[in-house]
Amino acid sequence: MEQALIRESTGRQSPTLVSRRVSRDNRQTVGDPFVADPRMTCRNVNVYYGDKRAIKNVSLDVGRNEVIAMIGPSGCGKSTFIRCLNRMNDTIEGCRVTGEITLDGQNIYDSGLDVVALRAQVGMVFQKPNPFPKSIYENIAYGPRIHGLVDSKAALDELVENSLKKAGLWDEVKDRLHEPGTGLSGGQQQRLCIARAIAVSPEVILMDEPCSALDPMATAIIEDLIDELRQHYSIVIVTHSMQQASRVSQRTAFFHLGDLIEVGATSQVFTNPLHELTEDYITGRFG
């Protein structure tokens, strides 16, 4: 009966057609979390910090060449969720993940799976730009070096240049590649971090509030960049700004207190949410 309701509501496009939204008490996901040809799939994912359950039974797909935005009030588990996708939660003591997450059909929590290779395929950009205290060049070259992606200096130079170009930073830094990365402006540092992630040719890039420490100009540049990167990568972006989510993403997932409340096409979620909680959030009634 619940299932039917979800199916039914996905089909609706026009706001005028919705007579009744799903009630606040319903903690099941509404909308369609699945896509036809997914790059990553998550099924019944739970995350525990010690005894605390921070993510509750979340199922969600990440499609190819799409930007999917995670929104929700602070502490609802957005960061926790995307950190599952490249197993960054492994580095946190006491953090446990259950359920199944696959990348290209392969379970990434398989005991035989190599985390090193996984993280090369699923890159990550953090809230605060965190360039290494090395030169710009070395920041980019670091990933390819540890993965042994290139075998000559010339190839490495080329890779660095391409990565910086893709991140839209090449023109600004090409004359000072050997100066410290920490000397760049905040927005440039964040693009440097994006270039650093790109350099190991990932398939998916996770971004956890990548613009929250940046000014509006730098934010606009990064948003344009994200839109371009979609041609080559799947991007999962956590954001606090609903404008940003609607500008850059194709699909949006709304989290609340560890539950995935609603997933849908971005235009639909923002104009015609199916769940009362989603509506509360996007109309600014909480969070």
Added chain:
Amino acid sequence: MEPQLLLCFLLLLSTAGYMIGKRQALAVGRSARGIRSLHSRPAYHGALTALWCAVPAALIFALWLGLDSNIIIRQVLAEMPASFRELPPSEQNLLVNEIKNLVNGNVFTNEVDPVLNAAAERYIRYRSISHGALTVICLSLGLVGILAVKRRISINLRARNQVERIITGVLIACSCIAILTTVGIVLSVLYESILFFRQVPLNSFLFGLEWSPQMAIRADQVGSSGAFGAVPVFWGTLMVSAIAMFVAVPIGLMSAIYLSEYANRRFRDVVKPLLEILAGIPTVVYGFFAALVLAPVVRNTGNSLGLDVSSESALAAGLVMGIMIIPFISSLSDDVINAVPQSLRDGAYALGATHSETIRQVVLPAALPGIVGSVLLAVSRAIGETMIVVMAAGLAANLTLNPLKTVTTVTVQIVTLLIGDQEFDSPKTLAAFALGLVLFVVTLCLNVIALYVVRKYREQYE
């Protein structure tokens, strides 16, 4: 009145001053437009009164006690018979000691020279006069202070500001004492060193290759010419410190890495304090350990390998010193490594770096300046270390590369030069000050560099 008692009275008086000032302020406030109209709260008026009561009196008290025994002694000597007054200075010193012993009741013989006895009695009389005068002056100064402030109390008296200013002054005075002491030490060492360099040329001290400070004390002694080339001594210090750092840097650094990056909370909470206990062991105990346990082990091991090991080898001293220094390096480095932001580690992990790659290629380079700082601090600690080397390193100043041989260090030489009977103006004694001066300059430079490096590191992340 005895000085101790006087001090208690002063304390009581200033407490009374506090009450009086506070009461007066309350009274003034009430008779004006209420207590709120006072510029400062009554407690500040009380504190101001107490300070004006205590501080000037305490200053006079300290000055007086610092000077009075000298003045009294001079007076007592001046009143002694001429035969005593015309003694040479060194014997006069003995005389003064004897008088003081009599005064304090430390009499070891039955028959005491009546002249000395008379002098001692005079000393006691003068002293009680002096203490009486001190009592009168201090107490009246305290009273005057209280009365003067009490008269000044009005609603406009800026007591709070004045109290703050006096407190600032007291704090400055305390820190000046530390600074002035340091300056005093440096100046006295400098002075003695200059005396030394009058007798031994500077470059033969700094660059001379032979160290044998035994001088002929009497003209008829033989075989001791005195050579003051400091190179072998500094070489010994360098070698022992180098061995110590060779032990301490890898062990300290690796335990710091383990503690901060791998160990779980429980282990860390137990082990870190334990490591720091190492730093709390008195160095003389380490010296013991070096001389009685490690040195024989080193020698026996060496001998069984067919090596010629002296019983007081640079190796044994250096090894033990290294163990002593481990906690300095591990504790400081651990703090520095912990200060590297987690976001840098996350950045490396997210690129697929393993734990050890992250540590080696990201965390350690980021922490390097701080680690260098901690190592430099440890080096200056090693260079200045005395007890271990006194007990475990030898006395022979060998200019050798062989760590199994006996060497001696700067601090050991300073100690041996200064114990025993000798004149204070012989080059042998003065050489200790010259060595101390050079040692001081070296460690000072190291500390300055270390602080500079550490500060530079701080700028990066805060």
